[in-house]
Amino acid sequence: MGSSSLHVLKGINFNIQEGELVAIMGSSGSGKSTLLNILGMLDVADEGEYILDDIPIKNLNETKAANYRNKFLGFVFQSFNLINYKSALENVSLPLYYQKIPRKERQAIALHYLESVGLKDWATHLPSELSGGQKQRVAIARAMASRPKVLLADEPTGALDTKTSYEVMDLIQKINQEGKTILVVTHELDIAKMCKRIVQLKDGVIIKDENINQVLASEHV
Amino acid sequence: MFNKDRWIEIFETIGKNKLRTFLSGFTVALGIFIFIILFGLGNGLKNTFQEFFLDDASNVIYLQPGKTSMPYKGFKSNREIEFKNEDMEDIKENFPMFTEYVTPRITRSALVRYKNENNSYTTRAVAPGHQFVEKTILMKGRYINQIDLDKKTKNAVIGRLVAKDLFKSEDPIGKYINLGETAFKVIGVFQDDGGDNEERFIFIPYTTRQLIEKNNDKIGQIIITFPKEIGHVGAIAFEKTLKKYFKNKKSIDPEDPNGIFIRNPTDNLRDTQSFAIGLQIIVSFVGLGTLIAGIIGISNIMVFVVKERTKELGIRKALGATPKSVIQMILQESVFITTISGYIGLFLGIIVLENIGLKLEEYFIKNPYIDLGTSIAATIILILFGAIAGYIPAKRASSIKPIVALRDE
Numbered sequence: 172m173g174s175s176s177l178h179v180l181k182g183i184n185f186n187i188q189e190g191e192l193v194a195i196m197g198s199s200g201s202g203k204s205t206l207l208n209i210l211g212m213l214d215v216a217d218e219g220e221y222i223l224d225d226i227p228i229k230n231l232n233e234t235k236a237a238n239y240r241n242k243f244l245g246f247v248f249q250s251f252n253l254i255n256y257k258s259a260l261e262n263v264s265l266p267l268y269y270q271k272i273p274r275k276e277r278q279a280i281a282l283h284y285l286e287s288v289g290l291k292d293w294a295t296h297l298p299s300e301l302s303g304g305q306k307q308r309v310a311i312a313r314a315m316a317s318r319p320k321v322l323l324a325d326e327p328t329g330a331l332d333t334k335t336s337y338e339v340m341d342l343i344q345k346i347n348q349e350g351k352t353i354l355v356v357t358h359e360l361d362i363a364k365m366c367k368r369i370v371q372l373k374d375g376v377i378i379k380d381e382n383i384n385q386v387l388a389s390e391h392v
Numbered sequence: 393m394f395n396k397d398r399w400i401e402i403f404e405t406i407g408k409n410k411l412r413t414f415l416s417g418f419t420v421a422l423g424i425f426i427f428i429i430l431f432g433l434g435n436g437l438k439n440t441f442q443e444f445f446l447d448d449a450s451n452v453i454y455l456q457p458g459k460t461s462m463p464y465k466g467f468k469s470n471r472e473i474e475f476k477n478e479d480m481e482d483i484k485e486n487f488p489m490f491t492e493y494v495t496p497r498i499t500r501s502a503l504v505r506y507k508n509e510n511n512s513y514t515t516r517a518v519a520p521g522h523q524f525v526e527k528t529i530l531m532k533g534r535y536i537n538q539i540d541l542d543k544k545t546k547n548a549v550i551g552r553l554v555a556k557d558l559f560k561s562e563d564p565i566g567k568y569i570n571l572g573e574t575a576f577k578v579i580g581v582f583q584d585d586g587g588d589n590e591e592r593f594i595f596i597p598y599t600t601r602q603l604i605e606k607n608n609d610k611i612g613q614i615i616i617t618f619p620k621e622i623g624h625v626g627a628i629a630f631e632k633t634l635k636k637y638f639k640n641k642k643s644i645d646p647e648d649p650n651g652i653f654i655r656n657p658t659d660n661l662r663d664t665q666s667f668a669i670g671l672q673i674i675v676s677f678v679g680l681g682t683l684i685a686g687i688i689g690i691s692n693i694m695v696f697v698v699k700e701r702t703k704e705l706g707i708r709k710a711l712g713a714t715p716k717s718v719i720q721m722i723l724q725e726s727v728f729i730t731t732i733s734g735y736i737g738l739f740l741g742i743i744v745l746e747n748i749g750l751k752l753e754e755y756f757i758k759n760p761y762i763d764l765g766t767s768i769a770a771t772i773i774l775i776l777f778g779a780i781a782g783y784i785p786a787k788r789a790s791s792i793k794p795i796v797a798l799r800d801e
Contacts, residue, residue: 213795
């Protein structure tokens, strides 16, 4: 939207296999959020190609991007971004509403995902009645509910204390173990170490890309 | 358009954002309410005005016989002129294009009695067309008709106040009253907006009056209504021609100022009508102004509502809402709210107007009203502009990239 454009990413080339848990690290301004936004089809790259599940993502108009986001991607944000007047259950069922799944069915699915993040008893609560960790778990349940191919988490633990952060990472690891591909943008090393691979960005280029030995979050909880 | 799931979503949103719903609804309801009240009061003012000036039909010419003041064609001056039945026939025959109704009016006063009640009233012996001349409104029964004329029946149509004086709470229809020496059957009761005096008249067939008065053929005044389409100029021309015709027929000196008097209310009417038009313009202007103020109010609220929802819309888009579905949601919600509250405002406004009725008569506002067409049109305009006012920011919000909307913290 800004009138002055800035070249943030300067040539990024990498592949992520199905089932990976990748941390994208870097200090602020390194381009990690921009990368995630492009992957999330919230933003578009000036050039280059992006292939998701063998489908080239290009020439997106808003409607097409919305449909792809709905089908392929689940988002987890630093500031949770739950709709504050909707209950936890309604928040989780919202992506399903845009998939035009009938009401009863989508509530059943939403409840199932809330249960999987341990918040079944909180289904009727509003976000304002939940703690930060609970909100993020609702957000994760919401991201999962549409059964996306990839889960994109932008600083998922940024607004949480250490203990809660580890709980959330524990949840993310569990989801990954069930086979979901997950990208986590973070600038915290301990969080990054809980992933299976770290891609380090600096000034718009990848300076390091390595597989690591995953630290299990459950050991810290 | 109808999608149950979408409606449920909208109802949930409305139910959980009561302040926002209230604000936009209140603006619309208030706008419509004020529009209806002001427009209605303006109409009330017009009512009073019309009552003052426009009681009787405005397209009427009164012919009144008098006495000549000049000798002419061998007749002496100071001769009394009289109208007869044939004069009416002649008018109908000679001026068919200029006459709607022609009626005589023979005015007599009479002592009227029913049981133990009696009083003196003015009787007018007339033809059926007289009803349209005086804009007589029948409350009960019927007016004098052609059969009454042909059979010279002793039927009478009495004013509301005559009925009240003589019959109290009794139903006068079918009862007999004594009119002078003759018994008349009451066949109708009328009211008239011209005031109390007008409601103390009694109408009878003019042929009956002639029969009572020794079967003569005198008819007193002649009253003619002309088609409004001939306009002011046409009316004046008609009046002149008529005068000339009768002066010739009755052998009156064309220069004689007396002999025949013709009264044509169109002369005064032109001034009063331009005043009425002025009033109408003011009323319309007030209405239009209120409506514009309402539209501006709605637009502001809609801009505010969409602004407030920017983040929510960003979230929805990140979760897969298409721009179309975002716009649709905002519009459907706003149109729903404005429609409901618009009709609440409409309803309340009409109720208030109904209740005012005659209470503001001393301020020259009588029976304020608004016709349903105008009020519904105003409501629809407000809803329409509310939708347009909502569409523009909704369109913009829907095209903002979700990432920008979400950053807006």
